[in-house]
Amino acid sequence: MSAPILTPAAPGGPRPGPRTRTRTRTRLGSLARLRTLGGSRLQRACLMLLVLFALVALLAPWLAPQDPTFGQLGDSLLGPSAGHWLGTDQGGHDTFSALIAGARTSLAGPLAVVVFSTVVGIAVGLFTGWRGGWVDTLAGRVLDVVFAFPALLLAILAVALFGKGMTAPVLAMAIAYMPYTARLVRGLAVQEKARPYVAAYQVQGHSALYVTVRRMLPNIAPTLLAQSTVNFGYALLDLAALSFLGLGVQPPTPDWGAMINQGQAAVLQGRPLSAVVPAVAVVLVVVAFNVVGEDLGDRLAGRDS
Secondary structure: OOOOOOOOOOOOOOOOOOOOHHHHHHHHHHHHHHHOOOOOHHHHHHHHHHHHHHHHHHOHHHHOOOOOOOOOHHHOOOOOOOOOOOOEOOOOOEHHHHHHHHHHHHHHHHHHHHHHHHHHHHHHHHHHHHHOHHHHHHHHHHHHHHHOOOHHHHHHHHHHHHOOOOHHHHHHHHHHHHHHHHHHHHHHHHHHHOOHHHHHHHHOOOOHHHHHHHHHHHHHHHHHHHHHHHHHHHHHHHHHHHHHOOOOOOOOOOOHHHHHHHOHHHHHOOOOHHHHHHHHHHHHHHHHHHHHHHHHHHHHOOOOO
């Protein structure tokens, strides 16, 4: 599944020089819009949900009441009880413990995809947006080629070449998601380059690296944050689908996608919790990231949501 590219805020007229009060007010305005994130009940609920899952992932070894990798066949497909709050799966593993431990694996993969794709996308986007000309044209054609390949397809090809696991799919998906960031950064960099403050820094003798990284990048960072937030949700969904197909995280390592796959047989036997619970967790996190990301993009663009 491909993540959408958020529309950057429309330019609000010429930007003054680097040491004026107007420029300071512009930055303060962007920060103020960032602070208004989560204004509605839905947005606040999504933020709280993401914070909760993040804390669960960080504290998983201490929160899980049982070892999620240890199962007893005699405890297979048990219903909810005091000892197993969400029952057990076919292997006798505690579903609640596996859900908690799986949060770390399920969130770490998308985080790696977003970090890698964002860092590379920023470098490509700033460089091409600053240089322009044939460099921009060539990079645009290369990005178009990468756009033609869905992230999940590239991940499956990586698994076929390098074997099952998380390393190869994460790298493949990071490459697939990189053009979204690079294209967004490139468009914003072109807008920023045309503003007077960039020319002012050039006249002062500052290098292109200083202007792009120290001055232009902070101005486009809020919009980039919104895009990365949306990308995280889509990357989580893609990696969960890969684990569901048996090509991602391998047992006995807990993972939400793998738990859904392993719980299919339990659903047919009238014990759906081992499959339904991780599926609900995936849906909730993906929806929460999309709501937060879209709302953040709307607020940075000056649109009320």
